[in-house]
Structure formats: structure tokens, C-alpha cells
Amino acid sequence: xxxxxxxxxxxxxxxxxxxxxxxxxxxxxxxxxxxxxxxxxxxxxxxxxxxxxxxxxxxxxxxxxxxxxxx
Amino acid sequence: xxxxxxxxxxxxxxxxxxxxxxxxxxxxxxxxxxxxxxxxxxxxxxxxxxxxxxxxxxxxxxxxxxxxxxxxxxxxxxxxxxxxxxxxxxxxxxxxxxxxxxxxxxxxxxxxxxxxxxxxxxxxxxxxxxxxxxxxxxxxxxxxxxxxxxxxxxxxxxxxxxxxxxxxxxxxxxxxxxxxxxxxxxxxxxxxxxxxxxxxxxxxxxxxxxxxxxxxxxxxxxxxxxxxxxxxxxxxxxxxxxxxxxxxxxxxxxxxxxxxxxxxxxxxxxxxxxxxxxxxxxxxxxxxxxxxxxxxxxxxxxxxxxxxxxxxxxxxxxxxxxxxxxxxxxxxxxxxxxxxxxxxxxxxxxxxxx
Numbered sequence: 001x002x003x004x005x006x007x008x009x010x011x012x013x014x015x016x017x018x019x020x021x022x023x024x025x026x027x028x029x030x031x032x033x034x035x036x037x038x039x040x041x042x043x044x045x046x047x048x049x050x051x052x053x054x055x056x057x058x059x060x061x062x063x064x065x066x067x068x069x070x071x
Numbered sequence: 072x073x074x075x076x077x078x079x080x081x082x083x084x085x086x087x088x089x090x091x092x093x094x095x096x097x098x099x100x101x102x103x104x105x106x107x108x109x110x111x112x113x114x115x116x117x118x119x120x121x122x123x124x125x126x127x128x129x130x131x132x133x134x135x136x137x138x139x140x141x142x143x144x145x146x147x148x149x150x151x152x153x154x155x156x157x158x159x160x161x162x163x164x165x166x167x168x169x170x171x172x173x174x175x176x177x178x179x180x181x182x183x184x185x186x187x188x189x190x191x192x193x194x195x196x197x198x199x200x201x202x203x204x205x206x207x208x209x210x211x212x213x214x215x216x217x218x219x220x221x222x223x224x225x226x227x228x229x230x231x232x233x234x235x236x237x238x239x240x241x242x243x244x245x246x247x248x249x250x251x252x253x254x255x256x257x258x259x260x261x262x263x264x265x266x267x268x269x270x271x272x273x274x275x276x277x278x279x280x281x282x283x284x285x286x287x288x289x290x291x292x293x294x295x296x297x298x299x300x301x302x303x304x305x306x307x308x309x310x311x312x313x314x315x316x317x318x319x320x321x322x323x324x325x326x327x328x329x330x331x332x333x334x335x336x337x338x339x340x341x342x343x344x345x346x347x348x349x350x351x352x353x354x355x356x357x358x359x360x361x362x363x364x365x366x367x368x369x370x371x372x373x374x375x376x377x378x379x380x381x382x383x384x385x386x387x388x389x390x391x392x393x394x395x396x397x398x399x400x401x402x403x404x405x406x407x408x409x410x411x412x413x414x415x416x417x418x419x420x421x422x423x424x425x
Contacts, residue, residue: 033290034232034303035112035343041307042347051312054304058289 006067013043022064040066073324077254079206081199082213082245084387085141085418086377087133088367089124089221089239090425098235102228117342117361121238121368122422123223130159131169133241133373134217135176136423141243144418149177153211155185156201158194158218158372160401161225162187173217191269192338192400194218194372195242196408200257202246216244220371222299225271229293233301236341238368241423242376245416255410258321260313265403268305272296309403310344315351317407318397325409327395329353332409334383336396339363339374348397367420372398380417390414 003022011017016031016039026032037057044050052069060066095118099109113119124133134157142149157170164172170185179185190197195218202214219241226234272278273296283295294300318335322328329335335354337345345361360382363374370377375398379387386392390413399405 031108031111034292035115037304038307038343041304041311045308045311051308053308054302057304 001070003064003067006070007063009047010043010067013047014039017063020063022062022067024063026060026062026066044070072259073257073320074200075254075256075324076203076207077252078248078250079203079255080247080249080251081412081415082247083141083145083416083418084242084244084376084379085137085144086240086242086373086380086420087137087140087423088122088370088420089128089133089223090422091123091125093121093123095119095121095235102231104231115343117365118235119365121223122240123237123368124221124239125424128221128423129163130161130219130221130239130241131163131172133239133423134169134219134243135173135241137241137243137418138173138177138215138217140418140421141245141416145245145416147245150180151213152179152183152215153213154183154205154209155179155215155217156198157185157187158190158198158216159187159220160189160191160371161220161222169217190402190404191220191371192340192369192374193398193402193404193406195244195375196257196396196398196406197259198372199244199246199408200259200406202244203255203257206246206248212248214246216246218242218244218372218376220373222371223368225297225299227294227298230298232290232292232303233299236364236369238370240367240370240373240377242373244376253411255408256321256324258317258324258407259405260317261402261404262309262313263402265305265309268302268309268403269299269401271299306400306403307344310340310348310399311351313405314348314397314399317405318352318395321407321409322395325395327393327409329358331393332358332395333386333392334394335359336375336378336382336394337361338398338400339378340369340400371400377420379412380420384417387413387415388417
């Protein structure tokens with residue numbers, strides 16, 4: 001899947017990515033925090049059948065890092 | 072592990088909460104957080120108020136109050152109890168256990184054994200299974216199950232990912248032997264490799280005391296070694312992995328389907344997790360009580376009986392209801408159950424001290 005397709009899917013599920021690009025630093029997103037991580041985990045599980053450890057999610061610095069977790 | 076136990080019933084439940092009301096929005100504003108962000112979190116997670124224990128009040132006090140009110144409501148004498156099981160991870164002392172202290176406080180019979188189970192959010196189901204075993208196979212006719220914690224004391228006020236979630240409460244459940252043969256079904260499991268996901272490092276034999284080693288995570292949340300520290304992401308991954316399959320398994324044993332089951336009662340972690348689990352298990356939100364967290368906070372092992380009372384009291388008193396439930400959390404561990412509950416006695420949710 002292309003990064004643009006992954007991001008479009010993510011935007012459907014997680015509102016805080018509405019205007020994000022792959023370069024956007026996660027820390028710059030309003031509402032970035034533990035709740036956002038839960039929403040991402042649910043998205044990864046439901047749309048990609050992926051379970052990603054919390055430590056790998058927390059190591060992501062940009063939206064692109066997050067998209068790279070998805071094969 | 073699966074087991075089906077028959078000739079027993081849940082005869083009564085009661086919950087007592089802490090008496091100090093904490094307001095999520097007011098607390099967040101006082102900590103200097105943005106109102107709009109707090110309101111968005113409150114809506115998604117379902118946080119509004121929680122009730123925590125007043126200074127000096129412990130899980131033992133809360134459970135003792137719930138027990139006394141329940142026995143009075145049921146017209147029972149404490150000496151009629153054949154065993155007491157106390158589920159807690161915030162006991163009064165390392166020794167003796169809370170069950171023994173409660174045994175003495177209530178004046179239970181010397182022939183009644185009293186022991187603790189060290190379990191958290193899944194613990195009410197483990198205690199129910201234990202009480203059911205004593206009734207089905209252990210020669211007890213009436214077992215008192217107490218389950219409760221004061222987890223709000225263990226979180227760091229600077230840990231915004233955990234501190235706003237927890238309320239303090241104690242529950243009492245009476246399980247009795249009966250002639251009714253319809254079984255209660257249980258599916259219990261554990262994932263010890265996930266033990267680090269929820270932990271309190273200091274206070275046990277491995278690290279009894281010493282420097283608290285305060286640290287700050289990437290999001291600015293502060294914790295130290297004597298705090299309850301939760302890796303919310305890993306706990307949520309675990310919940311998504313294990314709870315739907317445990318529910319499916321216990322419903323298969325019971326021969327239940329979501330459409331013909333009256334209620335799905337889950338450990339009240341937060342509204343977001345509960346609505347996700349209900350959807351995955353094929354239940355509607357109307358079948359799934361999920362308002363305990365916004366009124367009382369996450370009450371650890373007391374949250375399941377609190378959800379039964381808060382969401383279903385009238386229907387349980389009239390009973391029977393076909394109920395499926397699951398507790399899940401620290402360990403990591405989970406316990407699912409399915410069966411008919413009610414008619415039973417319900418004592419209302421009250422604060423202590425009043």
C-alpha cells in the first residue's frame with residue numbers, strides 16, 4: 001500500500017490527522033498523546049490486522065514514521 | 072481454562088465508593104490544561120466525575136460497608152457466611168490479609184476460611200469463580216466475595232495518562248448454593264509476559280523501599296517507583312487480542328448469542344474501550360452498561376459489580392437475566408463468565424463515609 005493510501009485510511013478513522021502530511025511531527029498535532037495512541041492502535045488492528053507494541057508507536061517522531069509501521 | 076459450575080447463584084451485590092468527588096474538567100483546568108482538549112478527551116473516553124477514598128479510608132473499609140449494607144438488605148446474619156474471599160491489590164497490610172481482618176471485624180464463624188486473591192481489574196470474575204467452586208464442590212452454602220481497591224492513591228498527579236482514570240470502591244457479592252442446575256460458565260486466562268504493562272514497582276519484597284526514581288515520559292507524564300504505571304498502548308493491544316476471543320469462547324460454552332443475551336457487562340475501563348469491545352463482540356451499546364467510569368472512575372475489581380448495579384439493578388432484582396461479562400487487566404489476566412443472574416438483592420451504590 002502506498003503511503004498516501006495509508007494516510008487517507010488513517011484520516012478516516014482518526015480525526016486529529018485531518019490536515020497532516022507524512023512530514024508532520026506527531027508532537028505538533030493538537031491532542032497528540034495517550035488517547036491518540038489508542039485510536040491509532042484500533043485503526044491498525046481493524047484496517048491492517050496489525051498489533052504494534054506501544055514502544056514502537058512511541059518511537060515514531062513523524063506521521064511518516066507511523067505509516068512506515070504498516071507493510 | 073474453561074469451567075462450568077452449577078447449583079449456585081449470585082444472591083446479592085452491593086458497592087460502596089469513596090466519598091471525595093473529583094471533577095475531570097476542573098482538575099484538568101487547575102493543572103493548566105486546555106479546556107477544548109479536555110472536553111474532547113472527556114467525550115471520547117467518557118470521563119466526568121470519579122469518587123476517591125477520603126484520607127484514611129481503605130478498600131477494607133469500603134468492602135466492609137458494602138457487606139454490612141448487603142447483609143442487612145438480605146436479612147442475613149454474618150455468622151451464616153461459610154467463607155470469605157477478598158480480592159484486592161491494595162490491602163491494609165502485607166500481613167495479615169484483608170479477608171482475615173474483615174472476618175474479625177464482622178464476627179464471622181471460626182469455621183469460615185478467609186483468604187485474599189491478589190487480582191485487579193479481572194479479579195471479581197476470579198473471586199466469583201472461587202466462590203462458585205466453594206459452593207459447587209467445597210461444602211459452602213454461602214460465600215462472601217469482597218472485591219475492591221484504592222488505586223487512586225497509587226497514581227502520580229503528574230501522570231495525565233493514568234491519574235484521571237481511577238476511582239476507589241469496594242464491593243460485596245453473596246454467592247449461594249442452590250438447587251438450580253443452570254450453570255455459570257467461566258473462561259479464565261493469563262499472559263504473564265505482559266506483566267510489565269501495569270505495575271507498581273515498589274512496596275513488595277523485591278523492592279520494599281528506597282529512592283523513588285521519578286521519571287518523565289515523552290508526553291510529559293511523571294511517575295515514580297511507588298506509582299501505578301500503565302503502558303496504555305500495550306494494555307489496549309492485549310485487550311483487543313484477548314477479550315473478544317474470551318467472550319466468544321464463554322458464549323460458545325453457554326450456548327449464548329449476542330442477540331439472545333440480555334446484557335454484556337465488562338470491566339469499566341473507559342467508554343472508548345467498552346464501546347470498541349461491545350462492537351467487536353456483536354453487542355449493541357444498549358446491551359452494554361458503560362457509564363460507571365463517567366460517574367465513579369475505573370474502580371478496578373469493584374467495577375463489574377458496580378456496572379451490574381448501575382446499569383441493571385431493577386432488571387436483576389426481577390431477574391433472571393442472561394448475562395455475559397469479562398474482567399481484564401493487571402497480570403495481564405482476563406476472566407469471562409456467562410450465565411443467568413437474578414433475581415437477586417441489590418444494595419444501592421453509596422459513598423463511605425456518608
